[in-house]
Amino acid sequence: MDLSNINPILLVASIMISATPILLAAIGEMVVEKSGVLNLGVEGMMITGAVIGFVVAINTGSPVFGFAIAAVAGAVISLSFGVLTQIFLSNQVATGLGLTLVGLGLSSLIGKPYEGMKTETLPKLDIPILGDLPVVGQMLFSHDIMVYLSLLLVLAVWAFLKYTRFGLILRAVGESHDSAHALGYKVIRVRMAAIMFGGACAGLGGAYLSLVRVPQWTEGMTAGAGWIALAIVVFASWRAGRVLVGAYLFGGITVLQLNLQAAGMTWGVQYLSMSPYVITILVLVLISSNRKKGSHNAPANLGQTFHATR
């Protein structure tokens, strides 16, 4: 094994790339959970975004357009979850699982003819001055636009939840849907909007996998990224800033194990591949064992069905 093959500059740069899809999905899911809805279908929405983004990019030649349609596709498929849980009052856990299964089936059906094809990917931005800085320029300022958009999105979500009136309403709906309803807020409508936002974000995250990170379509390519995004929301105890930390931490682990594999660590490739999942479990345990910081931050009505009796 030759660790000197690992270039620290490229390492940091690739951490940003590998964290972006999970970051996008996780920040969307955080908004959904803040509104009191637990959507376990992130994996299904991500893979739908991945396949739709890829197919659109192949057929139009425009990855940007692919991202846009992937976001729409994520929102549309999340709408099915919204209708079932909010209007038909189905169990959110079961419906989320169903969404994942539907998404996985739908995506491999749509993606079959596109396997093995190559697509245009997003161009790296040429940021003047910053991009030319030694070391830091290549590490932080030579990425494609989605990396920066995802960071901007985290900032926007943070500000939206903390400083805007709508953010306050969304949090109120998540903390106590009965009180919010009594005050005249449209609980179902707010939750529907949050669910669709989460779907759009997951769709973008999925498209980032198939259009930038890999960039190819393979069946089941999200490989649990959606579930990890869910874990990151818990890890972050529903705070935007910590979602960012969690996603980058996880991106770091993924890239590091890939680098170790590439550096010729031949024994136990499988043990390296499973490390992100094992570490996610360990982190979840750490967070949940610290009761003061962890679960009490969860929205009080998370996962509960709302039915207005009056």
Place this chain on the structure above:
Amino acid sequence: MIRLEKRPQPSKMWIYMTPVLAVLLTMLFGGIMFMVIGTSPIEAIRTIFWDPLFHPQFAAFSRPQLLVKAGPLILIAIGLSIGFRAGIWNIGAEGQYIIGAICGAGVGLALYPMESALILPLMIIAGALGGWAWAMIPAILKVKFGTNEILVSLMLVYVAENILASVSSGVLRNPEGMGFPGSRNLAQWSSSQNLELFAGSGMHLGVLTAFIAVILAYVLLTRHIQGYNIRLTGEAPRAARFAGVSPARTVLFCLGLAGVLAGMAGLFEVTGPAGQITIDFGSGYGFTAIIVAFLGRLHPVGILLAGLLMALTYIGGELAQLMLGVPGASIQLFQGMLLFFLLGVDVLTNFRIRVGKAEVAA
């Protein structure tokens, strides 16, 4: 205006009708899906639901397959349903299934080429223990630290898949297999083979175990205090705690039972239909069993029927792939749709649909 009015009691009729309605809706929308991908919908539906049972040419082969596929689905779904009843969401049955198969096969292969009638029972116990141990990870973490069992059990599926990849090209690899990954064939070793009990029926030990599990689960839920406690925990967690039901014990019991059954399902699969530990041994039964559990309304008898139906879609799906060139993924989508529709129409069980203006509450 259309609105929903909560029923004082769940409707008896709709409890039985909703799965039927969901199947019909799935056939309808599945038909539309097949039309979109350019297959005749009527022919596709017939190939999936009718031909495996009654086609003059294929039925003789596919009918026994029904039990072969339904066995593991039912066995796993019974375990899951008991947890779901208590509000414990074990969605990592796929991992418990894989680890059960690895542990059971490992014990068997350690004794190879000994000949003894005790080997298969020993392997079954090892498989059950393997699945149990794998399920105990989320259970203990939940009890000790309050860690979310949904996420942990699911993460462990990916860990189990990596362990599977590792052992099938490592410790369990067939030394006479010319370096190919994959273990010795356990179905061809007389001490470990899990053969059909009646020729041409598809009925192997695993299917028999599944049927026994259905009966025992029924007795547990309707006649035993532990089953009552589980139902109470799911329906009224606070009342259960006041009545002295320990939430920790319920979690350990439910996850442990699901692990045991999933582990046994894995072992029966590896000694019978699958034959060997290979890298692609995980076949998704653990996930499909979730659909089976819900389609069967978390009731043992319902799960028995749902398992047979889901097995039919598997076999019919394979037949449709072969005869009509339908992509395999469409069957996966078909099964997912079934769960979706079921959850959607379930509203009719607990709510009445009223048309008209809402009365002003007094």
